[in-house]
Amino acid sequence: MALPDIIKNNIVPDITRPDPVKCERLKNIGSATVAGALYDLGVTRPHMSELPSWTPGKAVAGPALTLQCMPKRQDMADGGEYSELGMLHHYVLYPTQPGDIVVVDARGELEGGIFGEMLSTYFVGLGGVGMVIDGVVRDWPHIKKLDLGLWMRGASPNHGMQNRLMFWAINVPIACSNVLVMPGDIIVADDDGAVVVPIGLVDQVIEAGEIKNDWEVFTRMKLQQGHDVRKYYPLNDEAKVEYEAWQKSHGKA
Numbered sequence: 188m189a190l191p192d193i194i195k196n197n198i199v200p201d202i203t204r205p206d207p208v209k210c211e212r213l214k215n216i217g218s219a220t221v222a223g224a225l226y227d228l229g230v231t232r233p234h235m236s237e238l239p240s241w242t243p244g245k246a247v248a249g250p251a252l253t254l255q256c257m258p259k260r261q262d263m264a265d266g267g268e269y270s271e272l273g274m275l276h277h278y279v280l281y282p283t284q285p286g287d288i289v290v291v292d293a294r295g296e297l298e299g300g301i302f303g304e305m306l307s308t309y310f311v312g313l314g315g316v317g318m319v320i321d322g323v324v325r326d327w328p329h330i331k332k333l334d335l336g337l338w339m340r341g342a343s344p345n346h347g348m349q350n351r352l353m354f355w356a357i358n359v360p361i362a363c364s365n366v367l368v369m370p371g372d373i374i375v376a377d378d379d380g381a382v383v384v385p386i387g388l389v390d391q392v393i394e395a396g397e398i399k400n401d402w403e404v405f406t407r408m409k410l411q412q413g414h415d416v417r418k419y420y421p422l423n424d425e426a427k428v429e430y431e432a433w434q435k436s437h438g439k440a
Contacts, residue, residue: 213393
């Protein structure tokens with residue numbers, strides 16, 4: 188089945204990517220501190236909370252390539268696995284650059300995998316580092332051997348046409364686990380989960396996150412030494428003076 192015109196018009200060929208240095212700084216800050224910084228900036232639900240990590244120890248941060256699915260309607264989606272419509276999700280992978288992350292609004296569907304071994308291998312070969320899927324993959328025994336971070340609901344033996352979805356749009360705004368993701372937003376994902384950072388807030392999140400991570404190094408040291416948590420977490424006025432002296436002694440002030 189050929190692509191309907193309405194779907195052809197939903198394919199945006201690429202995204203605008205952020206500075207990769209900023210992505211690396213966000214990865215080092217970590218999803219927990221990033222989520223807290225976003226909350227302070229008014230973004231109260233940046234975490235795609237129903238999508239745990241399936242690749243323990245993997246941490247990534249990079250721009251979002253987005254894939255949107257819709258409920259299947261047979262007059263628009265009667266093709267097979269290798270029909271033009273059945274391969275629409277390939278389009279989200281074509282522009283992949285090193286460090287990219289694919290984010291999929293699969294509506295929580297559990298019956299058929301969005302990507303399998305071959306497309307995941309292709310994505311990694313282009314430099315892709317992670318997938319965040321409000322749904323499942325197939326070929327999990329093979330995919331888990333790839334150097335690929337995955338945050339998702341699970342796995343299935345079925346392919347992407349063996350479910351209640353049809354692929355609908357590429358690189359458009361999506362809702363993933365009920366969180367808005369814009370194409371090119373930065374995804375920060377690790378063992379705590381996957382968080383979306385709006386591109387317009389990246390610099391503020393980095394500044395707040397790096398400051399917090401720095402004073403937490405000092406706080407952690409004090410707590411390990413048995414000092415009072417009421418003084419050091421968060422830092423009270425007296426502890427802040429100590430922290431500033433510690434910074435100077437370590438060449439950080």
